[in-house]
Amino acid sequence: MRANDLIAKKRDGQALTEEELAYLIGGYVNDKIPDYQVAAWAMAVYFQGMTAEERAILTKLMVQSGEQIDLASIEGLKVDKHSTGGVGDVTTLILAPILAAMGLKVAKMSGRGLGHTGGTIDKLESIPGFRVDLTRAEFIEQVKRSGLALVGQTGQLVPADKKLYALRDVTATVESIPLIASSIMSKKIAAGSDLIMLDVKVGHGAFMKTFEEAEELAQVMVEIGKQLGRRTAAVITSMDQPLGSMIGNALEVREAIALLQPRAYEGSSAISPAMVVTIELAGRMAYLAGQSTSIDVGKKEALDHLRSGRALAVFRQWIEDQGGNGAVVDEPEKYLPRATEKEFFLANQSGYVQRLEALAVGRAASLLGAGREKKDDTIDMAAGIVLLKRIGDQVEVGDALAELHYNNGEHREEALALLREAYYIAEETPAREPLLLGEVMPRDT
The missing domain is CATH 3.40.1030.10 (Nucleoside phosphorylase/phosphoribosyltransferase catalytic domain)
Incomplete structure (x- = not known):
């Protein structure tokens, strides 16, 4: 069995067997198959997809690549x-x-x-x-x-x-x-x-x-x-x-x-x-x-x-x-970390909050110290953002939309710029969108 044959097989839209996937994943984990060949296989999967059986086999092989937690001694579900x-x-x-x-x-x-x-x-x-x-x-x-x-x-x-x-x-x-x-x-x-x-x-x-x-x-x-x-x-x-x-x-x-x-x-x-x-x-x-x-x-x-x-x-x-x-x-205020600096982000127009983009808010909080960009980054437990207005809320010029919490203001301006992007205020009242959009339940329920 050769990795390049398996790459070609997936490239051409064919399903790989359990034996073939085990060879590929096991070889990669054990450094017998190089990154570039597994990268080629992953790109083939990106374009060709996998069958339901392939997906289950791949998941099982990944589970078996390391330790598994045995919870059998705990009674109940x-x-x-x-x-x-x-x-x-x-x-x-x-x-x-x-x-x-x-x-x-x-x-x-x-x-x-x-x-x-x-x-x-x-x-x-x-x-x-x-x-x-x-x-x-x-x-x-x-x-x-x-x-x-x-x-x-x-x-x-x-x-x-x-x-x-x-x-x-x-x-x-x-x-x-x-x-x-x-x-x-x-x-x-x-x-x-x-x-x-x-x-x-x-x-x-x-x-x-x-x-x-x-x-x-x-x-x-x-x-x-x-x-x-x-x-x-x-x-x-x-x-x-x-x-x-x-x-x-x-x-x-x-x-x-x-x-x-x-x-x-x-x-x-x-x-x-x-x-x-x-x-x-x-x-x-x-x-x-x-x-x-x-x-x-x-x-x-x-x-x-x-x-x-x-x-x-x-x-x-x-x-x-x-x-x-x-x-x-x-007493959470007493025992949890608190930021030394707090600052309000104010509305520059009146109306209703139409959009509040989560990605921009998350990035702003991360810039203040609440997140990490690399796994070894240190985070500031006290840093973050408190949203005072959300979608559908009415605001007037000068109202506080959010409150920034930080100990290090090095990226404060960038965080404020992201909040300006996150909030969109207009005259009309927005429609209330549902939070639960769908579900996939087991077929036997």
């Missing part, structure tokens, strides 16, 4: 949720304690942020003392005891994906849906959960820019999960504007704490966009796990745990279990 990346996405911080309060087992491995998207691990590390480096035994024991643990991904998990992604990043093949799907699903499957819920973002601040692309990716990932024996579902949600109103690590923890407070659900006030998506995810996961009799019942039970304070209590316990100071729940 283990659940995991993955977002394809967005801005101000605090759903994991709220969803995980809700699911644990509902009796589900949340054993989650998460990554760090890169570019304009935030990473859950970085957000949690803004809590004083919070440990994301639990040993395997500590991780499993905590899930058994409290129903919830979250740690960083290990370097031994899916090394084939790590190597292949770095190659795709420099060969213009990142956008290949079969390669995106196998990358995401290999990590989720290797992490060991029984039920995988995918939140596929679409819009200005997401990787997928059109609904058609997002729907295809969702369908492909759900099919891979089914073929590899994992119960998998997906929702497609909008990322045209930031999901939350706080962008930045400690700021997003603050927002999560506020949204977990029972008083946020008193009266008839509208639920925030971040909570709309969180409740939709919770309802589906509870239903698919057999915990609730329907999605609507699952959503109601999730809200009940928020109103009762049970989800907040689980959040506090989660922090303390992983070495953090639970008092942050009571």
Whole structure:
């Protein structure tokens, strides 16, 4: 078997067998097949695609390239949720304690942020003392005891994906849906959960820019999960504007704490966009796990745990279990990092906010120190942006649209320029667009 024959076969639109894919991926991981040949294969996949069987085989081989997490000793159904990346996405911080309060087992491995998207691990590390480096035994024991643990991904998990992604990043093949799907699903499957819920973002601040692309990716990932024996579902949600109103690590923890407070659900006030998506995810996961009799019942039970304070209590316990100071729940302003400089970004015209482009806001927060462009960059936990006006809000000249938080103002002007791009104000009232745009559920539901 020769790599150039396999490249030619895929170039001509033919499917590769499991033996052929194993030869290619195994040879690449073991440095027996060079980068340039795998790059050629990836480009062939970009143009020719892969069959459903090829995608499942590729994902399985990537899973088998490294260690796999065995969660069998944890009783009950283990659940995991993955977002394809967005801005101000605090759903994991709220969803995980809700699911644990509902009796589900949340054993989650998460990554760090890169570019304009935030990473859950970085957000949690803004809590004083919070440990994301639990040993395997500590991780499993905590899930058994409290129903919830979250740690960083290990370097031994899916090394084939790590190597292949770095190659795709420099060969213009990142956008290949079969390669995106196998990358995401290999990590989720290797992490060991029984039920995988995918939140596929679409819009200005997401990787997928059109609904058609997002729907295809969702369908492909759900099919891979089914073929590899994992119960998998997906929702497609909008990322045209930031999901939350706080962008930045400690700021997003603050927002999560506020949204977990029972008083946020008193009266008839509208639920925030971040909570709309969180409740939709919770309802589906509870239903698919057999915990609730329907999605609507699952959503109601999730809200009940928020109103009762049970989800907040689980959040506090989660922090303390992983070495953090639970008092942050009571006084986030006191215990979370705070920026030395704050500055309002003001409206220069009156009207209604028509657009609030998530990508520009995310980049602005990153410039202030909240993100990293390279994996070894240091981030400022206190830096970020608080959105004071969102799409549909009426504004007058001089109103504060957003508040910048920073300790280092070196890129302040660039951040302000990006905010000027992000906000578009006009006279007419904009139409309210839905957050939940679609879903892909297992066929047997």
